[in-house]
Amino acid sequence: MRIRYNKQINKPHKTQTPTRYAGNVRFWAYPVLITTKNTLTPRSNSQLNHLSLAPCIVASTQHEGGTIATKTYVEAPKGSIPDGIKDIKAGLGRRAIWWGLSWQSIKSRYRRTYLGPWWITVQQVIFVAGLSLLFGILLNQDLKTFVPYVAVGFIAFSWMTGMIGGGVTSITGNGAALKTAPGPLSIYSLSNFAGNTIQFAHDSVVIVVVLIIFQVSITWSILLVPVALALIAINGIAIGLWLGPLVARYRDVGQIVNSIVRVLFFFTPIFWVTTDVSNAQLAWLAGWNPIAYFLDFLRAPLLGQTPTTAVIIGSFVFTAANVLIALIHFSRTRDRLAYWL
Amino acid sequence: MSTEPDPTSNDIAISLTDVWVQYQLRHAHHYNFKRTLTNVLTRKHHDAETITAIEEINLDIPRGTRLGLTGPNGSGKSTLLAVMAGTLTPSRGTVHTQGRILALLGGPNEGLDPEQTGRENSRSLGIRLGESRESMATKTDDIHDFSGLGRRFDHPVYTYSSGMQVRLRFATITSLHADVLLIDEGIGAADAEFNERAGQRLGTFYGNSGTLVLASHSEDLLSIHCSTVINLDDARLHRAEGFGGRQ
Numbered sequence: 001m002r003i004r005y006n007k008q009i010n011k012p013h014k015t016q017t018p019t020r021y022a023g024n025v026r027f028w029a030y031p032v033l034i035t036t037k038n039t040l041t042p043r044s045n046s047q048l049n050h051l052s053l054a055p056c057i058v059a060s061t062q063h064e065g066g067t068i069a070t071k072t073y074v075e076a077p078k079g080s081i082p083d084g085i086k087d088i089k090a091g092l093g094r095r096a097i098w099w100g101l102s103w104q105s106i107k108s109r110y111r112r113t114y115l116g117p118w119w120i121t122v123q124q125v126i127f128v129a130g131l132s133l134l135f136g137i138l139l140n141q142d143l144k145t146f147v148p149y150v151a152v153g154f155i156a157f158s159w160m161t162g163m164i165g166g167g168v169t170s171i172t173g174n175g176a177a178l179k180t181a182p183g184p185l186s187i188y189s190l191s192n193f194a195g196n197t198i199q200f201a202h203d204s205v206v207i208v209v210v211l212i213i214f215q216v217s218i219t220w221s222i223l224l225v226p227v228a229l230a231l232i233a234i235n236g237i238a239i240g241l242w243l244g245p246l247v248a249r250y251r252d253v254g255q256i257v258n259s260i261v262r263v264l265f266f267f268t269p270i271f272w273v274t275t276d277v278s279n280a281q282l283a284w285l286a287g288w289n290p291i292a293y294f295l296d297f298l299r300a301p302l303l304g305q306t307p308t309t310a311v312i313i314g315s316f317v318f319t320a321a322n323v324l325i326a327l328i329h330f331s332r333t334r335d336r337l338a339y340w341l
Numbered sequence: 342m343s344t345e346p347d348p349t350s351n352d353i354a355i356s357l358t359d360v361w362v363q364y365q366l367r368h369a370h371h372y373n374f375k376r377t378l379t380n381v382l383t384r385k386h387h388d389a390e391t392i393t394a395i396e397e398i399n400l401d402i403p404r405g406t407r408l409g410l411t412g413p414n415g416s417g418k419s420t421l422l423a424v425m426a427g428t429l430t431p432s433r434g435t436v437h438t439q440g441r442i443l444a445l446l447g448g449p450n451e452g453l454d455p456e457q458t459g460r461e462n463s464r465s466l467g468i469r470l471g472e473s474r475e476s477m478a479t480k481t482d483d484i485h486d487f488s489g490l491g492r493r494f495d496h497p498v499y500t501y502s503s504g505m506q507v508r509l510r511f512a513t514i515t516s517l518h519a520d521v522l523l524i525d526e527g528i529g530a531a532d533a534e535f536n537e538r539a540g541q542r543l544g545t546f547y548g549n550s551g552t553l554v555l556a557s558h559s560e561d562l563l564s565i566h567c568s569t570v571i572n573l574d575d576a577r578l579h580r581a582e583g584f585g586g587r588q
Contacts, residue, residue: 074363074391076430096468104465108456111497180444180452181469182427335430338423339364 076335084331088241091186098190105191106198121202128154128206135271144214145303151210152299153270156232159200160291161261163236166192168254170244175341185334189240193233211302221301228298228307231319235294238319238326245333248340268292290318353401353439354521354552355425360398360434362420366390394420395573397434402554404439404520407547409567410556416573418556422446422523425554440520440552443470447525449506455499459490462498463513472517480516487542488512489535507531515542521552540565 091098110116132150136143170192171178171185178185247254267282268291274283286292293314300307395417402408410418423429424436426444452469453462463484467477485494488508498506508531515522522543531539543566547553557563563570 074365074432076432094471096474100474101465101468104457104461105454108454108461111456176447176451177469179423179428180446182442182444183469183471338429 075339078332078336079334081327081331084327084334087184087334088186088330091184091190094184094187098187099194102191102194102198106195117199117202120199121206124155124158124203125206128210131271139272148210148214148216148303149273149299150271152207152302153268153295155200155203155207156295156298157265157268157270157291158203159196160232160236160294161264162196162199163193164239164243164257164261166196167236167240167243168247168257170240171248171337172244172251172254172341178341179338185337186241186330189237189244192240192244193236196236197233207302216302217304219301219304221304221306224301224307225298228294228301228315231315232294232298235319235322238322241326242329245329245337248337249333264289264291268295270295290314293318352403353437354404354406355400355402355439355442355554356437357398357400357424358435358437360424360431360436361396362394362417362424362429363432364392364394366392395424402552404552405547405550407553407566407568408555409563409570410554410573411558411560411563411570412573418573419446419525421573422525422554422556425521426523438521441518442521442523443514443517443519444523445510445514445525446523449503449510450498451510453498453506453510456497458497459488459494459501459509460485463509466510466513467517470514470517484512484516487516487538489538504531504535508535511539515539515546519546519551521554522546523554525556526558
């Protein structure tokens, strides 16, 4: 038997911040026993326990004409930065998710191919060869130094832009996972970093082979390579942390970022050299391009040179700014992401 | 009421206090460039419509309760489950939970990778829910058996029917240890044979004092599994004093 108890006392305010609220009772239970508030009040706890054993729900009015002091937010309130840091720490601890599952998703992406993720590496080889040949001849460069320059530059550039492009979709592309599995939300940016880094690890075989074939001399500056890799990795994680939520809220940002990244290929010194006098204007433009800094920081030591002080300082300053933006934006939007998907 | 039970006490699996969920409807026209431009030029301000999905929910669910949620489409069942599961932070109010909560939410293929096999998908699902690779390895045989997928367990999920996807997800989630299980019309698409076994498995789960929250339209399902059913008519559930006697 069902009884419907539908006694509307007063319509609640449907405004964003209800200050006064008159409660109304509008539910039924099944199987059901309804009592009103008045008959309920004198009951003892043991009677209530008994009632809940014999399946029932008791309805009563609340806040009858009372005042609600706390604010009702549209979507969730902004999160705090300590909570955001906790989330990132917890995310880093779930390596099985972001590292292990990224491996698996890379494998599944190339499931029905023979070469698997090495296909990208093959594409990189073909592209680097074509690019070096075209611009080596066009710009009259010495191929012995130009091919390693292009190879390192293009592969590192692909890694970085891969992380930016993946950062754009790191939240919108994981809507299903985000809505079904609770847990730290930083794992989506970490997965993006892991996926691109696994691909970069495959591609870096090309760098090693090219450096050996073209007999690039190794100097002490090679010790800077791990620093450069770490900086790029930190920036890759950070950019996903703020760009993913930003795109989830403002989808246009993704389109803007993607079109900028595409044209950055030409304005980053990959197939042209900043020290060339004829490139002075381009070099000045590259001074405003953060990717160019990290690229130089990684490429110079690999080619036996030392990066300039400007490059080193610029990379560290940009990293600090990027991490700060990531911490603030990720922490503030974390609780709202599920609303934006 | 003389004693006010502590919402953080051990006997309460899930405690919701004054929970609201409101969101903004960002419909296509809010993104219309022409409209935005005219609004800016004419200094007209059009706010996006605010939707209240659930409103002032007060609910204590004691451990071992078998709670059913029902109500018309759009009454907030899924939203309420998402709040309980921790995937949705409420706009207002507090949520206290005890123990491990596992949720079977969304459509049949939610969270499955179509290119991966059933075996790989169940492993990924478990890892995403916090299991280790090793513990998933020990559970795979059980999942395989219970899902009844047989050889198809090693086929890619894009070859699965929606009923088979339900089997895979249900088998995976219920093979993990949970204190609270949240199910959103999850077992609808599977066939009668599987539903019977699924029902038995749920029976064992709440027989061991597990807490179950099941959202469904099926009165049969609710009457079999639930000791109490709440109708979220018009998204308004007031303090249910049968639960823990809060007032």
